[in-house]
Amino acid sequence: MMMIAHLSAPAAMLLSAGWLPFLGPLLVWLFYKDRSPAVRTAAAGAFNFNISLTIVSVLTWISVFLTLFIGLIWAIPIWIVLFVVQLWVHIKGAVKASHGEVYDYPFQIRILS
Template identity: 30%
Template structure:
């Protein structure tokens, strides 16, 4: 059993790992969630929420890339502003999620598919 301070710290790491590069934004929360989900309902909920959000952003990014490719680059004119808006919103939502985690509260991202239940 882990104490609440550790649970809060792990939940914060789960959310803030999105700012890392490469595959780490998904790997770190996935590993923490898989290791601790049965020990802590708090980490279970934050892990699912963060992973669902990160997977949603990955799907949206892949769809935007495909759209741009299939329109021979013309779709990029539409996708670039959308990507900027989603990027800014992502930063805001991640910071809000980390603040909620540090306060011991749960957070559900507003723009997120519920892929992991």
Template identity: 35%
Template sequence: MASPEMKPSETPPSYLPSSDERMWGLLAHLSPLIASGMGLPFLGPLIIWLIKKDESPFIADQAKEALNFQIAVLLAVMICAATVIGILLLPIVAVGALIYSIMAAMEANKGVYYRYPYTLRFIK
């Protein structure tokens, strides 16, 4: 029987991450905050995914998820920057990206296979 917080159609993942893997998942979601200073927020998740994807399905999944989200945020920023009204929306996009990244990091630290809302999955 499924746990009360799971929807009936969902099945629990067959792989449970270790504490080290959960830490790497957390870093995959928080690394864009550091890399944003260089203007390349997708660089952190990309590096983690390339280095760790063969070691753990959890790390690979969370790094890909963070990478896809950061690419979607980058596209949103580029579209907003192209229009006068869009420039007014840039702070909203930035705050949203920050909040969702922190939420994803906290969930990954719990071992949850987190999925960002409002994102495109470029890398599958």
């Protein structure tokens, strides 16, 4: 379930066009938080990380609209970097989970624990 917590975020991100990457880890956390401390930590970390990056993405969208799409020039590279970072970190977390280790996500606002 730790691997599912890590890999559900990129899957949800692709299925929701980038808007709901936190949904998969949240569901894993809700259903498995009491069964295993490792799964709870992995799902909470994935959720917190994705909430952080979703906030950055939404703020980027807001700035694009406020600048009447002039900010699109610098927003596209930000979204590309966010996408690459999300994939890299989730794959890294899934690999650690496959070895039974808990991965500590960077850049996370700790909402779930």
